[in-house]
Structure formats: C-alpha cells, structure tokens
Amino acid sequence: MKNIIRIAWRNLLRYTRRTLLTSFLIAVGVALVIIFSGIGNSFKNEITGILTNSNLGDIQIHKKGYVGSIDNLPLDITIPEDGLKQIESLLDKNPEIRSYSERIRFGAMVSNFVQTTNMRLTAVYPEKESKTCPGLVKRIKEGDSNPNTFVKPGSIVIPLIVANGMNLKIGDDVVLVATNKEGSVNGMTFKITGISENIMGPQGKDGYIHINDAKSLLRIENGEITEIAVKLNNFNRLKKAYKGIKNELSLILREKTGKPVFEVHSWEELSPFSSIAQIVTLLIMVVRIVLISIVLISILNVMMMSVYERIGEIGTIASIGTLPSNILALFLSEGIILGFISAIIGNIVGIVILLIINAIKLRFTFGMMEVSLAPQIPIAEVVLTSIIVVSISALASLQPALKASRMEPVEALRHV
Amino acid sequence: MSLIVLENAGKDYISGEIKVPALKGINLSIDAGRFISFVGPSGSGKTTLLNLIGCLDKPSEGKVFVAGVETNRMDRKTSAKFRGANIGFIFQNFNLIPVLTVYENVEYPLIMVQNVPPEKRQQKILALLGKVGMTDQRNKYPAQLSGGQKQRVAVARALVTEPKLVLADEPTANLDHDTAYKVIGLMHDMKKEFNTTFIFATHDQKIVGEAEVIYTMEDGLITKTQENKIAREGN
Numbered sequence: 001m002k003n004i005i006r007i008a009w010r011n012l013l014r015y016t017r018r019t020l021l022t023s024f025l026i027a028v029g030v031a032l033v034i035i036f037s038g039i040g041n042s043f044k045n046e047i048t049g050i051l052t053n054s055n056l057g058d059i060q061i062h063k064k065g066y067v068g069s070i071d072n073l074p075l076d077i078t079i080p081e082d083g084l085k086q087i088e089s090l091l092d093k094n095p096e097i098r099s100y101s102e103r104i105r106f107g108a109m110v111s112n113f114v115q116t117t118n119m120r121l122t123a124v125y126p127e128k129e130s131k132t133c134p135g136l137v138k139r140i141k142e143g144d145s146n147p148n149t150f151v152k153p154g155s156i157v158i159p160l161i162v163a164n165g166m167n168l169k170i171g172d173d174v175v176l177v178a179t180n181k182e183g184s185v186n187g188m189t190f191k192i193t194g195i196s197e198n199i200m201g202p203q204g205k206d207g208y209i210h211i212n213d214a215k216s217l218l219r220i221e222n223g224e225i226t227e228i229a230v231k232l233n234n235f236n237r238l239k240k241a242y243k244g245i246k247n248e249l250s251l252i253l254r255e256k257t258g259k260p261v262f263e264v265h266s267w268e269e270l271s272p273f274s275s276i277a278q279i280v281t282l283l284i285m286v287v288r289i290v291l292i293s294i295v296l297i298s299i300l301n302v303m304m305m306s307v308y309e310r311i312g313e314i315g316t317i318a319s320i321g322t323l324p325s326n327i328l329a330l331f332l333s334e335g336i337i338l339g340f341i342s343a344i345i346g347n348i349v350g351i352v353i354l355l356i357i358n359a360i361k362l363r364f365t366f367g368m369m370e371v372s373l374a375p376q377i378p379i380a381e382v383v384l385t386s387i388i389v390v391s392i393s394a395l396a397s398l399q400p401a402l403k404a405s406r407m408e409p410v411e412a413l414r415h416v
Numbered sequence: 417m418s419l420i421v422l423e424n425a426g427k428d429y430i431s432g433e434i435k436v437p438a439l440k441g442i443n444l445s446i447d448a449g450r451f452i453s454f455v456g457p458s459g460s461g462k463t464t465l466l467n468l469i470g471c472l473d474k475p476s477e478g479k480v481f482v483a484g485v486e487t488n489r490m491d492r493k494t495s496a497k498f499r500g501a502n503i504g505f506i507f508q509n510f511n512l513i514p515v516l517t518v519y520e521n522v523e524y525p526l527i528m529v530q531n532v533p534p535e536k537r538q539q540k541i542l543a544l545l546g547k548v549g550m551t552d553q554r555n556k557y558p559a560q561l562s563g564g565q566k567q568r569v570a571v572a573r574a575l576v577t578e579p580k581l582v583l584a585d586e587p588t589a590n591l592d593h594d595t596a597y598k599v600i601g602l603m604h605d606m607k608k609e610f611n612t613t614f615i616f617a618t619h620d621q622k623i624v625g626e627a628e629v630i631y632t633m634e635d636g637l638i639t640k641t642q643e644n645k646i647a648r649e650g651n
Contacts, residue, residue: 413507
C-alpha cells in the first residue's frame, strides 16, 4: 500500500497546475465550511447564552396549559403551594440542576402620575433569580445591579424603553396597577432602583419586582407562583435533563382526570430564536452540501481526465501483471490523497481565519442585544468536514478507478 | 516440452458488422530458451499473435498454451498473475512509467506484481541495471533519457522478474540502427544468461538476422519458417 500511495502522490505531482487548482477549490470550500460553522455556532451560542442566562433559564416548569396562554400571562393557571413543594423536592434531588427560581409573571399598568403604559412584570427572589439567570444583572445598565439585592421590597427595575418613553430615572416613584385572578384591581407604589436593557427584544417591556410585592399587589395569600425557571449544571445535557424532569413531573397527576398537573418546556420551545438557530444550522448544512458538490465534481473531473490521459500507461502496468485491484487502489489513492491534502489546507486556512476573528472580537447589535462574536475552533466540524471530503473524494474517484481497473490491457495498449 | 504451443489458434476482430480475421488457424510450437522473430508487413498479424502468446488477448478459436497452461481459460485476475510471474514485455514506445525513476521503473514489477522483499529487490535491480549499463542513470526519470537508454531500462524491467518468456513488439522501431543492434545484442546476452525465451515482432530486416528462428507472416498466416544458422554466437 505504501508503494501505491507513493506512486499515486507522484502522479498527482505530474499534473501540478491541475492538482493545485483542484486542491485550491476544495480547500476554499472546506475553509468556508469551517469559518461559517465557527461563526454560525458562535452566534447561536452567544444569543442562546444571552436568552437563557438573562431571562428564560434552560428549562421552565408551569402548570399545564400556562404556555398555551402565555401571551396573557394568566394568573389563574398557577402552580399551587403544595405542587411547588413537590416540584422543589424533585429539583433538589436532581444532580443535573444547578439552581431554580420561582416566579410570578403578570401584566400591569405603570404610571408616573402623568403618563401610563403597560408592562410585563416578573416577580422574583433576587438571589435565586441571579443564580438561575446570572446574565440578568449584567443587563441592568443603571442603578443597583447587585445579584442579591437588585430588587428589594418596594423597588422596581424598569426597561430602558419605558424609562425613555416616560422620562423616568433612578429614584423616581411609579405606581403599578394590576388585576388579580379574582378580577380585583389593586395598585402599589414602587421606587425605581434599576433600568435594564430591553431583555426580551426591542418591543419587550419587562420589569422586575420582588416576589413578596407581587403577592401583596395581586393579593396572593398562599404560596402559589406562575413558573419555575431552571438552570442546569451543563447546558450540553439539556435534552437529557429535560427528559428526566419531564418524566418525573409526568408522574404527578390530577386526581380527577389522571392527567399530568405540570408542563415542562426547554428554552427552545419558549423562544422564537430557536427557529433562527435552526436556520443557522440549516445554512451550515447547505454550505456542507455545496462543499460536497465541489469535491465530487472536482475530483470526478480530475480523475476522469487522469484515466483518459493515462490509458496507455494503464495498459502497460496491466500487461506486466499489475492486478486490477492494485490499479483500482492506485487511482482511488490519487483521489483520496487529493481530497485529504485539500481538506488539511482548507482546515488550516479556516482555523487561522477563525483565530483572527476571535482576536478581533466582532461586535454587533442583534435586536437590542449587544453580541460579541468570539468563534471557537469547531473541532467536531473540522473532523466531520475532513471525513466528508475524504469520503466524497473516494466516492468520486471510484468510477474512474473502476474504469481503469476494468480496462483490457490489449485495448489500453493501442492508445500508446 | 515446448514453452509455447498454439493449436489452430485464430483471432477475429469485429468491425461494425464485418468480421475481420487477424489470425487464421496458427499451429506453432516454441521451445524454451529460443530467440524468435516474427516478421511481416503491417496488418500481417504479428502483434495479435504476440498478444495471444502474452495472455493479453484470447483466441477466437483454437488453443494457446504457455508454460503448459491453457490461456483461454484464465480470467482477468489469473491472467494478470500469470503474466506477472512468467512473461516480460518490451514495447515499441518503451512504455516506462514517467513518474518513476529508472531504478523505480525496474523495481515496479517486483513490488506491485511479485511483492519481493526490499533487500532482495535492491540486489536484483542493481545487478540488472549494471548488465544493461544503466547504473549511473538510475536516479533519472524517463524524460531525461535517450531512446536507447529507455529501451535498456525496458529490457531490465522485463527481465527483473526472471520470466520464462519475454515478448517484444517492434522493440527497435524507435531506435537508430546502432542503438537497435545494441539493444538486440543486450537481449541476446540476457537470453544466454537467464535462458529466457525472447520473441519479438519486427519490420526491420537487419534486426531479423539476429533471430534463431524467423517466422514470416502474411494475412494472418505463418507463410515461412526459417532457421537462422548465422545468428549470434552461442545460438
């Protein structure tokens, strides 16, 4: 085999310009896949990190039917106190879970005594929320951004869009007016202690208050809440953890109907960005398919030309006793070596470009989110791309190699 | 026992719907260690006959035996193995592999066909290159050699596997007279040393005189067989 590879390598060098051109084409394709994959995955991870770390958590638990009505932030589809205790005991035992945060989410009117607008409020225990969504306090641009105290009883964090629209600043008082699940309307005064980025996108008017204030405002006397956000120890084990929690909670059934009381959703099911992430993944696939086409056409073309140009030589080596299998191996080796070398060059170029991008740190705004691209070297993509290129090279060389190995020596010698 | 036996061997080529007979019922027997020449004009069937003897082609009718083996029954793989073990080829256009050096061209059949271990290989190749006078040129590529030098390398390549039979189709056609004589002389010397049977097809009447037996061919038939008494010393 060593000798076949040596001869194959020499044959590739025989047509230097053609080999270089083909290799360049494939290498460019490979480099594009590596760069696109690196940037695409970096973008996905960055946005996913922002979303899960600042608002969604990795997984959320609600009472069954809540997510279906989530636009209305219903207060009548809540996790009751005894249900909460059941869930907490399960979550406390689960080794996959780093932390969780109980929340009450509701809609309210906010007034500065002159103007009024609507807002979505998330009522939290600040320490628990900061552990579950550690990126949240980083998005508080003015005021108290201490993870343990960013909302205290009587204080409110309002989004930038509301602060700008109503000309509010830190220390100002606002009144929140909300309707509870019985239909009663109540109001409370809050002091603004923080102004945050628009956490859920450009139209998101999301504010934060302490959960005890929400209970007072909404006159919730027992310990019911609307959702639990969960943070995992390892985000890469999301699917497994999600499945585990779902299975455990599915055992808690309603007495009357025998159906599960709670529902579990991963961040992907709660955020429209998961569709964008899927599109990015799809685009990477498309680039891979383009690469496959480039490799297939280039190698097939080069190998076909090579076989037609060397018919006489094939006749010579066949006549002196080279087995058809060795002739097949020779031409296959040429295609595979060409693909392999091109893949290595393309990978090196792609990695170098990614390292440059990483050093520069591309920054841009996505929605209202400041995104900084620092693409990592996609090791899996490098390996996968190399395997694809070599496999497709072998596949593309197969037909010309078979043709060469099946040539009758006496016919081939006539071409000399 | 004869090395080569042809029994009523014929070969037809099909051109469109027309059957063109290239060889017509050849009966022939050649003993081992002979120096044989087939002469005749183009289209007389010399190359076709060499192809049948060299197991590169199969007869349309009759039988061909080489070293006691009936070649008609061989499949492609068996045929390749048989050629690699028993037959050497010398071509009109030398047919050296352009990407390999002189040394590597001679080495090729030993590694790709006979799988000879490296130490034994080197010994054989250097000895043979010495005999054909190409030791100094061993690291050159075919493109750097003259026609005569290329044919010397081709002779070494044909003999390196120690075949029973060497077939040469117009081996001197692309060489000047002096070089042609030298190459034929080299083949003679090799024949003497290794007791290899040499069969060559040629147009060249001057070269023909070097053969022990001359078969004249016309229209696919052997029309004349001539023992050459004044062939080189030792024949």
